[in-house]
Amino acid sequence: MLTLIKDTLTSQVVTLWRVFSHLWVKADTVEYPDEQPYMFPRWRGRIILSRDPDGEERCVACNLCAVACPVDCIALQKTEDEEGRWYPEFFRINFSRCIMCGFCEEACPTNAIQLTPDFEMAEYKRQDMVWEKEDLLIDGTGKYHDYNFYRVAGKKIGGKDKGEALNEAVPVNVRSLLP
């Protein structure tokens, strides 16, 4: 019985005091809507489609993002303009499926699809979770300000011949014997 009393005093009363002393410890809570948390720039949130510095769509409708997507939430259809430039006819992300894994961003060869720190995407209707291209496309360049795929890619399109891209030499005529 004496040990019981001793245990009660040493264990239970000490426990009570320790818990009570938390009264003057500042709460860990972040009062979210009033107090916005700092979102890291590389946070994987809402997906956007960016434009190149010239204001054209970066997406070349290569479908790599749709293939990389583990939950198949991206759907797009390729089409071409009169200059031979590829672009998506429609580009649709179903955010009710999206798991914000960022694989699409890693797969994208043109830095078109990017994830942003925005996470406030709740909707009242499920259908509103499906975002079309005009919802996804932003006016800026996103995280990569200078990158322009058609400027650095060797592909020939209207207004830019082979060899005219940045850091690119004019193609060598392999059949010519001149040095």
Add this chain to the structure above:
Amino acid sequence: MTFEVGSGLSIGVILTTVIIVAAMLIWVERRLLSFWQERLGPNRVGPFGLLQVVADMIKIFTKEDWIPPFADKFSFVLAPAIIMTVILMSFSVVPFAPGVGVVDSNIGVLFVLAMASLGAYSVMLAGLSSDNKYALLGALRAAAQMISYEVFMGISILGVVALSGTFNLREIVLAQEENGWYVIPQFIGFVIFLIAGVAESHRLPFDIPEAEQEICAGYHTEYSGMKFGMFFVGEYLGLVLIASLITVLFFGGWLGPAFLPPIVWFSLKAFAFIAFFILLRAAIPRPRYDQLMSYGWLFLLPVSLLNLLITGVIILSTS
């Protein structure tokens, strides 16, 4: 109509105040618990979240009040009414301040104990009529726990009764005015009464009848809507009652330095004990069922009997 002991006005005021205080305790408990867990708690509705109670009330009143088809309807409806009634009845003998109270009963202490025993019926009926295994288990545990802890609860008060020579709670307070607070001569009785009171109102750590992690919600598993609300408020009413009784029996009721009115002293003391009960909930884990029973019968019962014996010897040898 005058405000005196037993007048209709004072009955109404005390009834309303006690129920409002019990409802506010929902907010107080959540807030205090969260402070001790380094959280903020409900602070969105109204200033400091005070209107959280209103929101909870609206929610609980508008919820579907469902009686399961397999339940025994009469006792299912009766059970929550019993617990509210008996605990509110117990408040009738509590002396809040000079001139504030419902009745000055000569058997106040016995009346409170009797009402507490009747509370066990509420829990048992709720568990039996629900026809649910968790409810039945909860009711079994509650019956055993309440009946066994009532024994030490009664015996622990007997020291105070012997010292003051009366069962009247108001006279017990007045006796403390001359002899000093009974917590000093009756410290063991106070500790036992505290523990038994926690067990009696089945608050944590002795919430074995309604242990959520083990048996859902115990005896009120099948209850919803306002009938659940009555169990819920009944539990808080029990908490207020136990805190008031400790204040009256051991801490001199409304007595205190004159710069505050007596009712404020009473409220302050009672609130300190309510806060202590909430601290118990925050800090102490729940014992096993057999630990609870053996702790009661093998430790508390002999200690309370010894306390009574020694008190009796001292009273007899000094008088």
